[in-house]
Amino acid sequence: MATTDVAMNREAFKTLVKNTLERRLFYIPSYKIYGGVAGFYDYGPWGCQVETNVLNLWRQHFVMEEDMWEIRCPCVTPEVVLKASGHVDKFTDLMVKDLKLGSCFRADHLLKDFLTKALEDDARLVAERAAAPQAVVPDRKSKKNVAEPLTPEQKLRMQSDLAGLDEFSGPELGEKIKAYSIKAPESGNDLSDPYPFNLMFSTQIGPTGTLHGYMRPETAQGIFVNFRDLYYESGNKLPFAAAQIGSAYRNEIAPRQGPMRVREFTMAEIEHFVNPDDKSHPKFKSVENLVVYLFPRAEQMALRDHVEMRIGDAVAQGIVDNETLGYFIARTYLFLTKLGIDKKRLRFRQHLANEMAHYAQDCWDAEIECSYGWFECVGCADRSAYDLKAHTAKSGQELTAYESFAEPKDVVQLTIVPNKKVLGKEFRRDQKILSESLEAMNREEALALKAKLEEKEKATYKVCSTGQEFTLTKEMVAIEEKVVKTHGRNFTPSVIEPSFGIGRIMYCLYEHCFYLRPAVPGEQVSSVFRFPPIVAPIKCTVFPLMQREVLNVKSKAMSNGLTRAGVSNKLDITGRSIGKRYARTDEVGIPFAITVDFDEGVTVRERDSKQQVRIPDAEVVDVVRDLSNGTVVWEDVAAKYKLVTVAEIEAEL
CATH class of the missing domain: 3.30.930.10 (Bira Bifunctional Protein; Domain 2)
Incomplete structure (x- = not known):
């Protein structure tokens, strides 16, 4: 930071x-x-x-x-x-409720916030005592409680619970909340046990x-x-x-x-x-x-x-x-x-x-x-x-890939053949869903069912999608494994x-690029986003040095040229001072600024170094375009063109 x-x-x-x-x-x-x-x-x-x-x-x-x-x-x-x-069924977070007000809270966040604050407060207390040990000696006549640092055991337990936070089940999370006496934020009321909430x-x-x-x-x-x-x-x-x-x-x-x-x-x-x-x-x-x-x-x-x-x-x-x-x-x-x-x-x-x-x-x-x-x-x-197999099972459509073998191979092939005539006679309208479920069994399920039927001649089978249970006999389904020579195989790809x-990445980017520029004589402290040019919201601003029609016309022509070259830019002819216009654009992270004056060429300023160079009119669009897409860096441009000092710029005014 x-x-x-x-x-x-x-x-x-x-x-x-x-x-x-x-x-x-x-x-x-x-x-x-x-x-x-x-x-x-x-x-x-x-x-x-x-x-x-x-x-x-x-x-x-x-x-x-x-x-x-x-x-x-x-x-x-x-x-x-x-x-x-x-x-x-499973896209849930564990939630707790304020038992009096009914307000809802995410259980793991409450525990995380409590543990984080407790450990931070302890670290601050230890640092304060190390800096001024005499300041924490309690007055024996005073009834005011003096905060005490955590014991090594308490600190280790909190650190361990914080590290393993994502592993806690609902009941375990509930026990931790009770053990630390965590209450509802603001109200201080008791909380319910955690329960799943679909998001x-x-x-x-x-x-x-x-x-x-x-x-x-x-x-x-x-x-x-x-x-x-x-x-x-x-x-x-x-x-x-x-x-x-x-x-x-x-x-x-x-x-x-x-x-x-x-x-x-x-x-x-x-x-x-x-x-x-x-x-x-x-x-x-x-x-x-x-x-x-x-x-x-x-x-x-x-x-x-x-x-x-x-x-x-x-x-x-x-x-x-x-x-x-x-x-x-x-x-x-x-x-x-x-x-x-x-x-x-x-x-x-x-x-x-x-x-x-x-x-x-x-x-x-x-x-x-x-x-x-x-x-x-x-x-x-x-x-x-997982995903392709799940959609294959639910839709009945094979979402698989095929692999050809360089040489034919002997493979064990599983066949599952429901006897639809017998199933229809026994289960009538449920025959279709039962047959489809049997055909979709994986190898382990099929062999387990085969073993039960051979041992007891009857077996209970549950259709997962509906929860229905059926009693099957050996005549209702044929399950066989045999070795066959094959030139390839179908398989379900991994992912x-x-x-x-994107929003989280952007916010972290904002923080990582933000800083306060220290004040120099005649200026105030200003906030700046130092975005790399490739992600800056706009690549360049165009300013006329002062409010003159000839400069406004030249500035508009420069802005149009940048736009045609694919360089996003903003034309500012408000008439405010150049310094204020620079500060406004620095604050939103625009990396380059072109100042148009009466002389041949223009001044191009770089946001972070505040360096400025003089570039001929015919070259400036290409230079700013290359800077914006990362083809060249500012150091290359500063080495090639004449640097302009603040005194020289002020002399133009």
Whole structure:
């Protein structure tokens, strides 16, 4: 959190950034004139521009450079799709209620806030006592309690609970809340036991209300349900990847933390489909020497800090499960640091065992440190083959890939043949759903049913989708395994998924790029966003040196030339002083400013160094365009053209 030479605490810094962002319309609380609604924000003019530039860079870095398909799917998703994916049953957070007022709170956040504050207060108390030990000797006549530091045992227990927070079940979380005597914020009332709350917004599709749907909680499912067509378009070859950018919706229990936790947000997700038996990546060697901060599971549980490690070593040692997952961790690091995220405040944290989804093989979150602490902004997960298998089972459509063998192989083939005539006679209209369920059994389920039928001649079978139970006999289904020679096989691909929360990344970018420029004689302290040119909301401003028609005409011509060259710019002919106009544009992070005067050529100023150079009219558009897209850097331009001093500029006035 670099601001000035004067130290600033986290809350003060957060408030300063928030006020600047809202005042300059980077974002605005939604429906503000009606009191607002928690968890919703509007992007103002500058915020829209930053998001557009971040997404353009994301497309360049991933979709184009990794040769991915991009698709766009509806935000409203039928219930059947999200039932198959598990979101209807499992997309929940644990909630507690104020037993008197009925206010709702997210249980893990209450525990996290309590533990974080207790540990921070303890650290501050210890520091104060070390600095002035005589100040904490209590007056024996006074009845006022004197705060005492935590015991080593208390501190260790709190640190351990904080590290393992994501592993607690509902009952365990409830016990922790009771053990620490945590009450409802503000009211201080007792809390209920934690219980699950589904985070999806429900809706009805069509006028009859019979087709139930949800606002999508992620963009990934749209890619999975289109797998078969995308696989065909990829020449029926693996690996291939598809990407989607769009809005997602989560009905957060108690959204706080400003724009970091909202109910509608932009996601950018990639689904990279691979052979589950070969998760190598052809470009892995290009990133294996990249050094990043990793926070493996073992370090977290031992209450140690993150470690610096080569991606190649992390994969070779089995810390990161496979090359493709390691490759996308590295590419995510390169993307975030190119945006302007401070690499010293970026780490990849591995999910704890109970925190990880049941189907995931490995999962790492890119966490960025900001005034809210370390915050998850990107998830990189090996989702195994769960999603495609789930949609295959629910839809009845095969979402598989085919692999040809170089030489024919002997393979064990399982056949499941329901006797539909016998099943129809016994179960009538339930025959169809029972037959489909039997045919969809995996090998383990089928062989277990076969063994029961051979041993007892009867067996109970449950259809998972409906919960119905049927008593089957040997005559109702034939299950056989036999060895056959085959030239290939069908299999369900695994998926490596990098998932980006664009709004969270943007907010962290704002904080990492924000600073207060110290005052110089004749000027006030000013706030500045030092955005890299590639993500700055506008690349350049154009100012006439003073209010003269000839200068206004030349300035408009210069602005038009920049626009034709694809350089976003803003023309300012308000007549305010040049210094004030510079300060206004620095505050929104515009990296370059062109000042038009009466002489041949113009003055180009760079935001962070405040250096200015004189560039001929015929060359300035190309120079600013190259600076904006990163083809050249300011040091190259400053070395080529004449630097202009402040005294020379003032002489023009």
